[in-house]
Amino acid sequence: MRPRLLALAVLAIVVAAVGWQWHADEADARGHTLTGLDPGRLERIDVSLRGFAAQHFERHDGHWTSSGTVDEGRVADLADLARTPVFEWKPLGDVDAGKIGLSPPMAVLTLDNVRLEFGDMTALGKRRYVREGDRVAIVPAQALPRPPRMQALPTRPGP
Template structure:
């Protein structure tokens, strides 16, 4: 048998082995969902940690709202992590008779999440594949560990990063050293104290910056928080949002005492939220730019 025939035979053997492996290998079936609920059927969520206030979220007119321990708009990405628990894949399921709940930290559970009326008790992490033990009814399931920011005892991550509701209409903005208010015509804005550079464009940009202001992240306001310069955002319906300017560097930090919440914004936001935009500087003229004026041509010499 020459080398060419030998190579061809080896190719056929390898191909045959690959085909046999492909057709005989048992494909792993996808695990069942953690609950029988469809994600869009979830309308209420409760998160309970021992010794901590219950966190409650309710779906109202198609939008999720935090309703306890405070009332606030929610971050859709964080809430999605909770809603998706309903259909999260079960990697393995164990009957209660085969486990010791205390050893899995399920008696009592570390915390519980209730979707509508379906209670999920969360226990310890499985040490080999780092999956979470969850008691569901009369069984214990193993699932991929959910986002800790969504299920922990601190509700701050669940609150919307936007400082104002999307539909909010501002009437007056009071920041340290400056007040910008809607004029009597309801369309234009005025500044107090008045400034030479308080153009209509600058005032509109200032109010729009506040309307779209968004934190990079939220945190629980510390016990000694709420100390600083007051900021008041009055809405057109008469409601007001009270903030406290804590610091400008290294990030712009604003506390919201009624929600016990601390917003961390970009340092650059201090330039758009705490003062009016600077008027554009006029383009330099030739003289202002230091350009030399051409000297007059010399008169021809007399013969």
């Protein structure tokens, strides 16, 4: 009976330690974001993705405007990338930009005057490289500007 109690006590300590570490990691991740910008206060968003025309959005009277139709949900998603949690920062000099998809980047997002360049996913884990100034962030893989919705092509009438 005594070995079982000892094993149970050790197991409880391990579970508590893992829980504490998980909570500390989550709190740490919430404190470190890609930018210090508030998505609700952005005034201009520029986005360029490989294979798509560059787009420019400006906020006027609480609404986003552009030269074309504006998908407000997509623009809100672009703005929210400002608050993407960062797992780790590395100095730009410590990485080979070409090997991690930053030369050239897959996407470039400029939020007001902050330029973010999105690269490839990391070799391990579901994470992505993002350049901000002279440093590179490792962020969740899904942190990537989504492309605009494709307009449906007109269909030809049947025979």
